Amino acid sequence: MSLGPAEVAKIAHLARLAIREQDVPAYARNLSAILELVEQMNAVDTSGIIPLANPLDMAQRLRADDVIEADQRAHFQAIAPRVEAGLYLVPKVIE
Amino acid sequence: MHDKTIAQLSAGLAAGEFSSEELTRSLLERIEQFNPGLNAFITVTDDVALSQARAADERRRQGQAGPLTGVPIAQKDIFCTDGVRTSCGSRMLDRFIAPYNATVVEKLNAAGMVMLGKTNMDEFAMGSSNENSFYGPVRNPWDLDAVPGGSSGGSAAAVAARLTPAATGTDTGGSIRQPAALCGLTGIKPTYGRVSRWGMIAYASSLDQGGPLARSAEDCALLLGAMAGFDPRDSTSVDRPVPDYVAALDRPLTGLKIGLPKEYFGEGLDGAVARAVAAAIAEYRKLGATVLDISLPNTHLAIPAYYVIAPAECSSNLARFDGVRYGHRCDQPKDLLDLYTRSRAEGFGPEVTRRILVGTFALSAGYYDAYYLKAQQIRRLISNDFQQAFAQVDLIAGPTSPTVAFNLGEKVDDPITMYLSDIYTIAVNLAGLPGLSLPVGFVGQRPVGLQLIGHHFAEECLLNAAHRYQQITDWHTRTPPAFA
Numbered sequence: 302m303s304l305g306p307a308e309v310a311k312i313a314h315l316a317r318l319a320i321r322e323q324d325v326p327a328y329a330r331n332l333s334a335i336l337e338l339v340e341q342m343n344a345v346d347t348s349g350i351i352p353l354a355n356p357l358d359m360a361q362r363l364r365a366d367d368v369i370e371a372d373q374r375a376h377f378q379a380i381a382p383r384v385e386a387g388l389y390l391v392p393k394v395i396e
Numbered sequence: 397m398h399d400k401t402i403a404q405l406s407a408g409l410a411a412g413e414f415s416s417e418e419l420t421r422s423l424l425e426r427i428e429q430f431n432p433g434l435n436a437f438i439t440v441t442d443d444v445a446l447s448q449a450r451a452a453d454e455r456r457r458q459g460q461a462g463p464l465t466g467v468p469i470a471q472k473d474i475f476c477t478d479g480v481r482t483s484c485g486s487r488m489l490d491r492f493i494a495p496y497n498a499t500v501v502e503k504l505n506a507a508g509m510v511m512l513g514k515t516n517m518d519e520f521a522m523g524s525s526n527e528n529s530f531y532g533p534v535r536n537p538w539d540l541d542a543v544p545g546g547s548s549g550g551s552a553a554a555v556a557a558r559l560t561p562a563a564t565g566t567d568t569g570g571s572i573r574q575p576a577a578l579c580g581l582t583g584i585k586p587t588y589g590r591v592s593r594w595g596m597i598a599y600a601s602s603l604d605q606g607g608p609l610a611r612s613a614e615d616c617a618l619l620l621g622a623m624a625g626f627d628p629r630d631s632t633s634v635d636r637p638v639p640d641y642v643a644a645l646d647r648p649l650t651g652l653k654i655g656l657p658k659e660y661f662g663e664g665l666d667g668a669v670a671r672a673v674a675a676a677i678a679e680y681r682k683l684g685a686t687v688l689d690i691s692l693p694n695t696h697l698a699i700p701a702y703y704v705i706a707p708a709e710c711s712s713n714l715a716r717f718d719g720v721r722y723g724h725r726c727d728q729p730k731d732l733l734d735l736y737t738r739s740r741a742e743g744f745g746p747e748v749t750r751r752i753l754v755g756t757f758a759l760s761a762g763y764y765d766a767y768y769l770k771a772q773q774i775r776r777l778i779s780n781d782f783q784q785a786f787a788q789v790d791l792i793a794g795p796t797s798p799t800v801a802f803n804l805g806e807k808v809d810d811p812i813t814m815y816l817s818d819i820y821t822i823a824v825n826l827a828g829l830p831g832l833s834l835p836v837g838f839v840g841q842r843p844v845g846l847q848l849i850g851h852h853f854a855e856e857c858l859l860n861a862a863h864r865y866q867q868i869t870d871w872h873t874r875t876p877p878a879f880a
Contacts, residue, residue, distance in 0.1 A: 356588045
């Protein structure tokens with residue numbers, strides 16, 4: 302599958318990446334080449350094959366729904382770009 | 397002191413020939429002298445190292461030292477280190493001071509190891525040459541025009557140049573084994589779930605696995621014994637006892653069945669690399685192993701499947717970098733969307749961007765079945781190939797990489813060519829198997845690596861086979877002349 306500039310722009314929006322206009326053609330070219338590579342998979346009939354998500358075929362382990370972590374909000378917020386009164390600051394979302 | 401293995405350093409420390417502080421100071425001096433030319437370290441942690449070294453010496457005085465106490469190590473900059481910058485090779489995390497230690501770091505600290513610093517790497521572990529680092533490329537100590545491999549390129553270069561006796565690495569598609577091969581080292585990627593991924597910044601969560609790079613299989617056995625084990629904080633960690641890897645090293649190889657997959661010796665394999673690998677296989681015959689030809693018929697599908705699964709998981713994992721809670725934030729965002737999109741675009745380099753885009757596409761509505769599910773079905777076929785092979789043989793052997801180290805800049809403009817350099821390592825991650833690379837010769841001045849692949853949790857067998865080979869050969873003892 303070959304991706305054009307409009308498709309790249311759409312994917313970039315889904316991925317929340319601001320790609321510069323002048324870089325879009327190069328990404329379209331690279332992405333198309335990568336998709337061409339991965340489409341070699343289509344030569345194989347995989348009907349009936351169960352997808353393998355975990356290489357050991359194991360399910361995610363669950364734990365009891367107990368509080369096990371201490372509150373470290375101040376510690377973790379110390380590395381945030383902008384915080385105030387324990388809250389993360391972002392541009393105004395609601396006018 | 398810098399040319400000693402961990403086993404030798406451990407003996408020297410135990411005998412009181414030198415203290416950990418003396419050893420640490422001498423290596424910090426070497427780092428200061430050689431790192432500017434290699435760029436193997438992103439951050440050198442002198443203060444942490446000296447304080448850990450003094451604590452290790454004190455522990456020894458109290459009779460509490462273990463085999464790794466006081467031995468220096470470098471951490472790949474993907475492992476979170478409390479209070480120390482953890483950049484993951486990215487502008488996104490250039491100013492990120494980790495607020496906690498990864499489990500691997502905790503475990504090595506508990507063993508009394510001394511952290512010299514954080515090593516350079518391809519951004520978010522995406523790359524095979526270390527040229528995708530925000531902090532610039534790393535040079536290969538064997539030939540400064542060559543890449544060290546990637547993504548654990550800084551770790552490999554630092555060990556090869558004798559700036560540290562060992563380093564940690566992570567391997568999602570070959571990122572421990574390929575740089576180990578290209579730098580003449582021994583490195584092991586354990587079975588998926590063997591080493592905790594907690595605090596190891598995620599790239600592709602169903603493939604990522606941490607492990608050591610060192611000078612010998614014996615050193616890797618010592619380190620893996622300290623790194624491995626169940627961790628309740630990693631939901632994919634496997635609850636299974638850690639064997640004594642060192643105790644298994646000397647077992648005879650008589651009767652060991654080694655399979656050579658014909659797909660690993662075909663088109664694309666450099667002739668001189670093939671000859672070095674064949675010579676190593678001949679040594680294994682001398683050690684009593686039986687060598688059989690086998691087939692892994694879906695090998696050619698490993699790279700296609702990987703370049704769906706790894707980008708898909710990466711696009712999901714890297715969604716957390718939003719410019720809000722930590723990491724890079726753009727200046728003057730005009731609204732929330734602008735904050736997200738510009739912070740991410742400024743924070744990520746081109747290869748990470750490409751993989752996020754590919755993954756986002758593969759997971760998007762209408763394409764999920766054709767790409768992501770299809771790739772997971774192919775992944776099952778690849779895993780089945782290995783299962784069938786391990787019904788016949790104990791180990792699989794072949795080249796780690798189709799060529800020796802390539803030149804800096806040689807593949808940087810062509811992502812696909814770069815991807816193909818991982819042709820022999822990627823399937824191992826898809827199947828979750830352990831794989832080890834050990835040095836078996838040179839082409840010119842650039843090292844050749846042999847890859848050994850084992851069944852799930854057969855790390856003992858891999859380390860044993862590598863160690864026995866290293867008892868009768870001396871490739872692993874060679875030092876790059878400029879760093880002797």
